[in-house]
Amino acid sequence: MNKLRHLFNTDIYRWLTQCMKRKWGALSAIILLNVIISLSGAALAIVSKQVIDHAVQSSMRLSGVYAIAFALILILQLGLSSLLTLRTVKLREAVNNDLQRSFMDRLYRTEWSAAGKYHSGDLLTHLTSDSANVTDGLINTLPNIVALIVQFAAAFFTLLYFDKTLALFAFVLGPVSVLISWYIGSKLKKMQHQIQAAESRYRSLLHECVQNLLIVKTFENEKNSLEKVQSSQQDRLFWILKRTRFNAAADLTMGIGYRLGFFLAFIWGAFRISTGAASFGMFTAFLQLVGQIQGPLEGLARTFPILIAMVTSAERLIVFQKLQPEAKKETSPAVKESLSELRMEHVAYSYESNKPILTDVSLRIQPGELVALIGTSGEGKTTLLRLLLALLEPQSGNISIIGKDREPVSLSADTRSYFSYVPQGNTLFSGTIADNLRIGNPAATEEEIHAAIETACALSFIEKLPYGIHTVIGEHGSGLSEGQAQRIAIARALLRPAPILLLDEATSALDMDTEWAVLQNIRNSQPPRTCIAITHRLSVFDVCDHIYRLSGGVLYQEETASPYFQKL
Numbered sequence: 001m002n003k004l005r006h007l008f009n010t011d012i013y014r015w016l017t018q019c020m021k022r023k024w025g026a027l028s029a030i031i032l033l034n035v036i037i038s039l040s041g042a043a044l045a046i047v048s049k050q051v052i053d054h055a056v057q058s059s060m061r062l063s064g065v066y067a068i069a070f071a072l073i074l075i076l077q078l079g080l081s082s083l084l085t086l087r088t089v090k091l092r093e094a095v096n097n098d099l100q101r102s103f104m105d106r107l108y109r110t111e112w113s114a115a116g117k118y119h120s121g122d123l124l125t126h127l128t129s130d131s132a133n134v135t136d137g138l139i140n141t142l143p144n145i146v147a148l149i150v151q152f153a154a155a156f157f158t159l160l161y162f163d164k165t166l167a168l169f170a171f172v173l174g175p176v177s178v179l180i181s182w183y184i185g186s187k188l189k190k191m192q193h194q195i196q197a198a199e200s201r202y203r204s205l206l207h208e209c210v211q212n213l214l215i216v217k218t219f220e221n222e223k224n225s226l227e228k229v230q231s232s233q234q235d236r237l238f239w240i241l242k243r244t245r246f247n248a249a250a251d252l253t254m255g256i257g258y259r260l261g262f263f264l265a266f267i268w269g270a271f272r273i274s275t276g277a278a279s280f281g282m283f284t285a286f287l288q289l290v291g292q293i294q295g296p297l298e299g300l301a302r303t304f305p306i307l308i309a310m311v312t313s314a315e316r317l318i319v320f321q322k323l324q325p326e327a328k329k330e331t332s333p334a335v336k337e338s339l340s341e342l343r344m345e346h347v348a349y350s351y352e353s354n355k356p357i358l359t360d361v362s363l364r365i366q367p368g369e370l371v372a373l374i375g376t377s378g379e380g381k382t383t384l385l386r387l388l389l390a391l392l393e394p395q396s397g398n399i400s401i402i403g404k405d406r407e408p409v410s411l412s413a414d415t416r417s418y419f420s421y422v423p424q425g426n427t428l429f430s431g432t433i434a435d436n437l438r439i440g441n442p443a444a445t446e447e448e449i450h451a452a453i454e455t456a457c458a459l460s461f462i463e464k465l466p467y468g469i470h471t472v473i474g475e476h477g478s479g480l481s482e483g484q485a486q487r488i489a490i491a492r493a494l495l496r497p498a499p500i501l502l503l504d505e506a507t508s509a510l511d512m513d514t515e516w517a518v519l520q521n522i523r524n525s526q527p528p529r530t531c532i533a534i535t536h537r538l539s540v541f542d543v544c545d546h547i548y549r550l551s552g553g554v555l556y557q558e559e560t561a562s563p564y565f566q567k568l
């Protein structure tokens with residue numbers, strides 16, 4: 001019962017119906033084409049009987065007319081099959097693209113911490129393999145099932161007209177086949193979940209190996225890495241072979257049954273000819289019809305694994321869709337123009353319940369201030385920026401932006417528009433430097449781009465590049481030095497029309513003079529920007545208005561004359 005409820009999980013069918021929204025017309029056309037092609041099979045059997053029977057009776061003219069009809073049906077079948085292929089590919093791509101776009105949209109709208117629990121390889125498996133399984137099930141298999149049922153019914157009724165005994169035999173064969181297929185399907189479903197999980201593990205590993213190519217090579221870790229790939233391949237292969245063996249055994253059992261059925265029908269037909277109860281034409285038609293009854297039954301059994309893969313993948317995609325979306329609160333756009341303070345009050349946050357990271361963080365920053373945030377590694381500086389960006393939500397305390405009207409606005413995904421962020425590490429996309437800069441502001445003018453790269457001290461090296469800002473850079477800014485990539489990332493953030501700039505060790509690869517110059521430029525930029533810069537460098541402190549040190553989950557304001565700095 002539980003199994004049945006699982007296979008008939010209404011959530012899945014509601015979700016699948018949603019996937020086909022506004023595409024039912026196209027799917028119906030495909031089903032109709034499939035049905036016509038199926039019916040033409042029965043028509044072909046009837047016409048072939050007439051061709052042979054009239055030929056045996058030497059009535060060549062009539063036999064010729066039926067032969068032409070026979071040829072026309074064949075041509076029609078060919079034409080409709082081509083049309084069907086075209087329509088199917090078009091609809092399959094449309095559904096797959098919609099599924100992938102909606103997955104990406106969901107990924108962007110899901111809470112960052114929830115989506116972050118998925119490995120990027122697993123997310124890619126959801127995007128590619130799971131989407132493809134769902135699309136295949138919907139576009140190829142559903143019309144196929146309708147067509148097979150129609151083909152079975154048409155062949156059955158034609159056979160009933162020609163030979164009641166055999167039709168009855170086929171009638172019994174149908175439900176028996178469906179029951180066997182159902183049993184096979186319920187077993188397959190469990191295996192399919194394991195296969196998709198193994199597929200995800202495998203893709204995640206490949207993804208990491210490719211991404212960390214440099215580490216693998218420089219640590220001479222190729223052998224170890226290949227062994228890991230091989231072990232993951234074996235894990236995946238184990239499940240694939242298990243499913244294949246099961247399918248092959250099921251195919252073999254059903255195949256033997258069907259072939260035995262065909263053989264018996266053949267003998268029965270021959271016997272009917274010998275007793276004069278059937279003509280040669282009828283014998284030919286009869287054999288075709290037996291094939292057309294068995295074909296759909298075998299076909300239905302084969303579509304079961306595809307349907308199971310569709311349901312399994314749909315379940316995986318639904319689990320992802322049920323992740324907590326980000327809470328969006330409407331804020332008044334006027335606040336953005338009239339920012340008067342950024343305030344954190346007794347903020348506490350921990351990723352895991354027994355491991356507090358921030359325990360009591362309070363901070364007030366006025367517009368235009370440049371604030372340095374320091375602290376030993378792992379204290380929670382990046383976590384603090386993530387809280388400001390509302391990627392994480394404080395477990396207690398409050399973070400707000402205060403407008404000129406003194407009305408505080410609590411942080412949410414909506415207030416992210418107040419911030420511009422330069423994260424740690426290389427976060428450039430492949431494409432031109434200009435493409436990367438325009439991520440900060442797609443509508444930025446040439447003058448604005450020029451001003452941003454000048455502020456980020458990137459003008460001098462960009463001017464020396466063969467195509468300036470139109471120079472193409474590779475993945476993660478390959479082709480640029482780390483310090484150059486950092487300056488482009490800063491310029492990208494400066495282009496974003498947001499009043500608060502968050503720099504997470506964004507100048508760590510720059511020499512001291514350039515770092516100092518970049519921060520000084522930011523400080524002098526117009527309109528003035530509020531800036532929080534995480535840094536480990538003493539040299540930049542004299543550019544900053546305030547220095548805050550994070551220690552033991554608490555934020556302390558520091559003076560450069562304090563004992564902390566004397567020790568450095």
Ligand SMILES: Nc1ncnc2c1ncn2[C@@H]1O[C@H](COP(=O)(O)OP(=O)(O)OP(=O)(O)O)[C@@H](O)[C@H]1O
Nearest residue numbers: 116351352357375376377378379380381382383384
């Ligand atoms: N996604 C996460 N899940 C669980 N723990 C995390 C996560 N991200 C960070 N942490 C933990 O939170 C603590 C603070 O990390 P965070 O990156 O904020 O430190 P940090 O001060 O910026 O360090 P660094 O100076 O090295 O960049 C660390 O102990 C880290 O292990």
